Amino acid sequence: MSHSVNKVVLAYSGGLDTSIIAKWLSDTYGCEVVTFTADIGQGEEVEPARAKAQAMGIKEIYIEDLREEFVRDYVFPMFRANTIYEGEYLLGTSIARPLIAKRLIEIANETGADAISHGATGKGNDQVRFELGAYALKPGVQVIAPWREWDLNSRESLMNYAEKHGIPIDYQKQATKSPYSMDANLLHISYEGGILEDPWAEAEEEMWRWSVSPENAPDTPTYIELTYENGDPVALDGERLSPATMLETLNKIGGDNGVGRLDIVENRYVGMKSRGCYETPGGTIMMKGHRAIESLTLDREVAHLKDALMPKYAEMIYNGYWWSPEREMMQKMIDASQEHVNGKVRLKLYKGAVTAVGRSSEKDSLFDEKIATFEDDEGSYNQADAEGFIKLNALRLRIAAGRKG
Structure with a gap:
């Protein structure tokens, strides 16, 4: 030194x-x-x-x-x-x-x-x-x-x-x-050490600080509505909130409904496996809401490309490369994809589960009811076109099958 x-x-x-x-x-x-x-x-x-x-x-x-x-x-x-x-x-x-x-x-x-x-x-x-x-x-x-x-x-x-x-x-x-090593911020609280060093041992109920157990959560579901602008939640039940206030409020709502508990064994960057428990109630709600509004507003190939790249992006953050040129490059692409991720999501919170039960976007929805309907589609979609589509996509499979014969 x-x-x-x-x-x-x-x-x-x-x-x-x-x-x-x-x-x-x-x-x-x-x-x-x-x-x-x-x-x-x-x-x-x-x-x-x-x-x-x-x-x-x-x-x-x-x-x-x-x-x-x-x-x-x-x-x-x-x-x-x-x-x-x-x-x-x-x-x-x-x-x-x-x-x-x-x-x-x-x-x-x-x-x-x-x-x-x-x-x-x-x-x-x-x-x-x-x-x-x-x-x-x-x-x-x-x-x-x-x-x-x-x-x-x-x-x-x-x-x-x-x-x-x-x-x-x-x-x-x-x-x-506490017998546990804990770290907390607005997004989560983590627990390591103590009996958690035995990956077979179940975490003690009294360890958890931010959430009630799902078994003891209310018997009636809680419904909330999140408004998204450019991929970020900006309003809760119609009330605009600052980013920190939004997350803090969702933590309270989620924790009250037993949402966001996690018990995992993860691979540390330094090479060892580590068992940890986490409470991330607000983040769990935000994740479900964001995926729901993206499902309505994001182009299929853009969505699939984001999903394919996400594990690498997650690895960069986990391993400490937030300030790296590759993370900053990827962030620009991610942010560009969020231009049309605008609208509202209705979520149901019940005994630890978060379910998207409604989503809408007045200007940016790519959902076309006339095309998606199982009823008479009034010429918006010609079902006979699917035959050629299938045969073209099956061509390589048929050729490979012929080789086997």
Whole structure:
């Protein structure tokens, strides 16, 4: 490791681990530490981080509300692609990292810092996401990842370090700390560790924080109506909402109906398999609504091309390549496809399930009832034309069959 660091910007949660990191950076590198705390909807107060940083002698403290930017510029663009990783995961943790990386670099530029630091471990995906983003935005920046350098590799050693250096420990909070490693933002909350490290063990019901169990959800369905403009949900039941307010509201409605729970084993970019549980109620609703309005307004080949490219797009986000030229190129194509994705979707929420039960678009619908009807189609579609269509498409099959004979 290099010791030529003058100032470092630390992604700071205000918790014990990042407080220890702040002190460790100062002692190990003899550098000034700038803290950056982002509110991206994690559901906890971020302002107390200011007092904790001040108590450690930190002079430059950044605390920012990034909820609207997070949903508008990261979550919504991702959902325009109907993005799912490995068939299930809605990428709630992954999509938050490029925004944090961007602000770390911007603050480094503003304060004259020559390094950034984060609290991600050397086993996970987040170290990759933070650092790929940082290097893409500031190639010469130095990145300090304490978990890859120090020898504080147990909870006991961390507590001893905190006590030795006068870092306040809330022993009551530590004693009641969840057995799970959790990460939350406006899109989701994730759970890892504890009994989840056994992929055969079912998650405990008391683990879930955002949703009721589907069994205990209301016995009557909830109906909502989403209005989409250029592929983004802009109104709920006729009321226009900001991006962050939209997602926050859908989280509450979805959670109340048991929507959005997920239990998966995923392939981490660093090479290992990892079992995790997720709650993404609002995102689950948005995904169903978006696919429903696209089904009405998107050309068949455009829709199929998007679906074919989506796994690669999802992989880019999961692996930390949000700021890569290939993701930015693909985003332009995705956004262009959304020009006519406008209209309304009616959704039914019932005991964990989300069902599209209605969709309409006054100007952009490609559904032609005169052609689609099973009744008299009044000359709009000549069924006899299908014979030639079928025979032409069967030509190669008939030739191949003749070869077998």
